[in-house]
Amino acid sequence: MKNIITILFAVLTVSLAMAQESKWPKVDPSNMDAEYYPAQAAWRNYLSGEDRTISPKVKVIYSRPLKKEREIFGTLVPYGKEWRLGANEATEITFYQTVGIGGTTVNPGTYTISTVPNMNDWTVNFSSQRGIWGAESRDSSKTVASIKVPSTNEANSEEALSISFREMDEQSAHMTIQWDKTRVEIPIAFNPVIFTGADISPMDMSHYPSKSAYTNYLKGEEVNIKPKVQVVYSRPFKKGRKVFGELLKIGDVWRVGANQSTEITFFEDVKIGDLELKKGRYALYAEIKDASWDMIFSKDLPAWGAANRDETKDVGRTNIGLSSDAEVLENLAIIFEEKSDKLVHMVIGWDTTRAEMPITFK
Numbered sequence: 001m002k003n004i005i006t007i008l009f010a011v012l013t014v015s016l017a018m019a020q021e022s023k024w025p026k027v028d029p030s031n032m033d034a035e036y037y038p039a040q041a042a043w044r045n046y047l048s049g050e051d052r053t054i055s056p057k058v059k060v061i062y063s064r065p066l067k068k069e070r071e072i073f074g075t076l077v078p079y080g081k082e083w084r085l086g087a088n089e090a091t092e093i094t095f096y097q098t099v100g101i102g103g104t105t106v107n108p109g110t111y112t113i114s115t116v117p118n119m120n121d122w123t124v125n126f127s128s129q130r131g132i133w134g135a136e137s138r139d140s141s142k143t144v145a146s147i148k149v150p151s152t153n154e155a156n157s158e159e160a161l162s163i164s165f166r167e168m169d170e171q172s173a174h175m176t177i178q179w180d181k182t183r184v185e186i187p188i189a190f191n192p193v194i195f196t197g198a199d200i201s202p203m204d205m206s207h208y209p210s211k212s213a214y215t216n217y218l219k220g221e222e223v224n225i226k227p228k229v230q231v232v233y234s235r236p237f238k239k240g241r242k243v244f245g246e247l248l249k250i251g252d253v254w255r256v257g258a259n260q261s262t263e264i265t266f267f268e269d270v271k272i273g274d275l276e277l278k279k280g281r282y283a284l285y286a287e288i289k290d291a292s293w294d295m296i297f298s299k300d301l302p303a304w305g306a307a308n309r310d311e312t313k314d315v316g317r318t319n320i321g322l323s324s325d326a327e328v329l330e331n332l333a334i335i336f337e338e339k340s341d342k343l344v345h346m347v348i349g350w351d352t353t354r355a356e357m358p359i360t361f362k
Contacts, residue, residue, distance in 0.1 A: 028063065028087075028088065029065075029066065030063040030064055030065040030066070030086070030087035030088060031063065031064050031160075032061065032062070032063050032064070032088075033061075033062060033063075033064050033163075034059060034060065034061050035059070035060045035062075035163050035164060035165065036056050036058070036059050036165075037056065037057050037058040037059075037165035037167075037173055037175075038054060038056070038057065038165075038167075039165070040054060041054050041055060041056035041057075042056075055096065056094075056096050057095070057096055057097060057099075057173075057190060058093065058094065058095055058096070058099075058165065058173075058175070058188065059093070059094040059096075060091065060092070060093045060094075060113075060163050060175070061091070061092045061093075062085065062086040062091040062092075062161070062163060063086040063087040063088040063089065063091075063161075064086065064087070064160040064161045064162070065086065065087040065160070065161055065179075066159055066160050067157070067158075067159050067160070067179070067180055072179055072180040072182065073117050073119075073179075073180065073182050074119065077117055079117055079118050079119060080116065080118060081116065082114050082115070082116050082125075082135040082138070083114060083115050083116070083117060083134075083135060084114055084134035084135045085113050085114060085115050085124075085161075085177070086161055087161075088133070088134075089132075089133055089134075090112040090113070090114065090130075090132045090133065090134055090135065090138075091112065091113045091114075092110055092111070092112055092113070092130070093110070093111055093112075093113050093126070094109070094110040094111075095107075095108050095109060095110075095111070096108055097190065098192060098194065099188050099189060099190055099192060100188070100189035100190075100191075100192025100193065101126065101145045101147055101186070101187075101188060101189075102145060102146065102147030102148075102187075104144070104145040104146075104147075105192050105193075105194050105195075106126060106144055106145050109128070110130065111126045111127055111128055111130075111144065112126075112127045112129060112130055112132060112138075113125065113126055113127075114127065114135035114138065115184075117151070117182075118151075119151075120150065120151060121148055121149060121150050121151055121184075122148070122149055122151055122184045123146060123147070123148045124146065124147050124148075124149060124184075124186055125143050125145075125146050126143065126144050126145045126146070127139075127140075127142045127143050127144065128142045128144055129142035147186060147187075149184050149185060149186055149187075150184070151182055151183065151184045152182075152183050152184075153181050153182065153183075154178065154181045154182075154183050155181070156181070157180050157181050158178045158179055158180065158181075160179070161177075161178075161179040162177070162178050162179065163175065163176070163177050164176050166185070168187070171189060171190050171191040172187060172188060172189050172190060172191075173187075173188050173190070174186060174187055174188070175188060199234065199258075199259060200237070201234040201235055201236040201237070201257070201258035201259060202234065202235050202331075203232065203233070203234045203235070203259070204232075204233060204234070204235050204334075205230065205231065205232050205233075206230070206231045206233075206334045206335060206336065207227060207229070207230050207231075207336075208227075208228050208229040208230075208336035208338075208344050208346075208359075209225055209227070209228065209336075209338075210336070211225050212225055212226060212227035212228070212230075213227075215227075226267065227267050228266070228267050228268060228344075228361060229264065229265065229266055229267070229270075229336065229344070229346070229359065230264070230265045230267075231262065231263070231264050231265075231284075231334050231346070232262065232263045232264075233256060233257035233262040233263075233332070233334060234257040234258040234259040234260065234262075234332075235257065235258070235331040235332045235333065236257065236258040236331065236332055236350075237330055237331055238328070238329070238330050238331070238350070238351055242351070243350055243351040243353065244288065244350075244351065244353050248288050249288065250288055250289060250290060251287070251288065251289075252287070252288045253285050253286070253287050253288075253296070253306040253309075254285060254286045254287075254288060254306065255283075255284075255285060255303075255305045255306055256284050256285060256286050256332075256334075256348065257332060258332075259304065259305075260302060260303070260304055260305075261283040261284070261285065261298075261301075261302070261303040261304065261305060261306070261309075262283070262284045262285075263281060263282070263283060263284065263301065263302075264281070264282050264284045264297075265280070265281045265282075266278075266279045266280060266282075266359075267279055268361060268362065269361075269362050270359050270360060270361055270362065271359075271360040271362065272295070272318050272357060272358065272359055272360070273318035273319065273320070273358065274318060275297075275316045275317065275318040276316075277297060277315065277316065280299075281301065282297040282298060282299065282301075282315065283297070283298040283299075283300060283301050283302075283303050283309075284296070284297060284298075285298065285306050285309075286348075286355070287317075291321070291322055292319050292320060292321050292322055293319070293320055293322065293355055294317045294318070294319050295317060295318050295319075295320055295357055296314055296316075296317045297314065297315050297316055297317070298310075298313050298314045298315065299313045299314075299315055300313035300314075318357075320355055320356060320357045320358075321355070321356065322353060322354065322355050323353075323354045323355075323356070324352050324353060324354070325349070325352050325353075325354050326352070327352070328351060328352055329349045329350050329351060329352075331350070332348070332349070332350040333348075333349050333350070334346065334347070334348050334349075335347050335349075337356075339358075341361075342360055342361050342362075343358060343359070343360050343361075344358075344359050344361075345357065345358050345359070346359060
């Protein structure tokens with residue numbers, strides 16, 4: 001019994017000591033704050049109707065130091081030195097959608113903000129580095145976007161660092177920062193231009209006659225050359241695969257390329273096998289068979305491959321033969337071989353397979 005009492009006393013003593021050592025944080029003089037855009041997204045649970053479903057586009061969390069009669073920019077915050085845009089932890093900004101900042105596309109996510117103030121402008125940096133205390137020794141390689149914006153001197157002074165948003169139109173807003181009398185505005189685009197990288201299946205174009213691709217350079221009698229057929233297609237790679245029979249199985253309907261469906265334009269009426277086609281633009285497909293293909297012409301444009309295509313917009317199909325060649329073509333290729341003034345074969349080649357589509361001009 002004596003041992004149990006001793007143990008309980010020891011536990012109680014340790015607990016009291018730990019309780020006495022606990023230190024609750026005081027309210028920081030540089031209050032932390034949050035700002036949303038749109039502002040009402042912060043209290044949407046109090047809204048009704050469609051407003052209740054409003055989604056935030058941007059959120060900023062920052063600490064708000066006070067002026068306290070000090071000279072801020074150029075003194076407390078030196079010119080030319082990177083600053084955390086606040087106090088304590090680095091200011092964080094969350095984009096809930098893709099945005100454009102200074103011509104750079106920034107993906108959805110949370111970033112830290114820092115600035116380099118100067119007398120007439122600020123450089124504002126957005127970084128993927130998080131969990132940092134201010135901007136000191138931050139990893140500049142983590143910067144995802146930078147923008148230089150002019151600073152203005154306002155008539156009224158803000159005692160605490162303040163961040164707000166000003167809507168410019170449906171597609172953009174300015175994040176406005178002011179402390180003391182210095183103000184900057186950072187434009188944020190909510191519908192940025194997004195450039196795609198080079199596709200692994202490069203797009204190409206084939207013409208008949210071939211010189212019709214550059215008629216503005218022709219001279220003499222050649223100035224009368226007019227385009228008759230144009231094909232726009234993407235050129236997938238073989239990459240060591242067996243293409244026909246495995247990658248493209250018997251019975252598959254293929255876009256005759258990659259990405260968007262191949263498009264063929266006839267500049268005059270033509271006949272392909274027993275199929276007559278009016279001049280115009282068509283999506284081109286091939287139904288893969290053992291020894292031939294059915295070439296399908298569709299007015300369902302634009303389209304991304306044959307999946308879910310509207311077959312009611314097919315204008316016709318015709319069968320063409322296949323042959324095999326010793327030369328292995330790494331990329332899909334389409335060329336034209338002239339047979340006479342009125343007949344040209346459009347030759348489709350990939351791997352060792354060759355398909356010839358005869359086109360007769362009326």
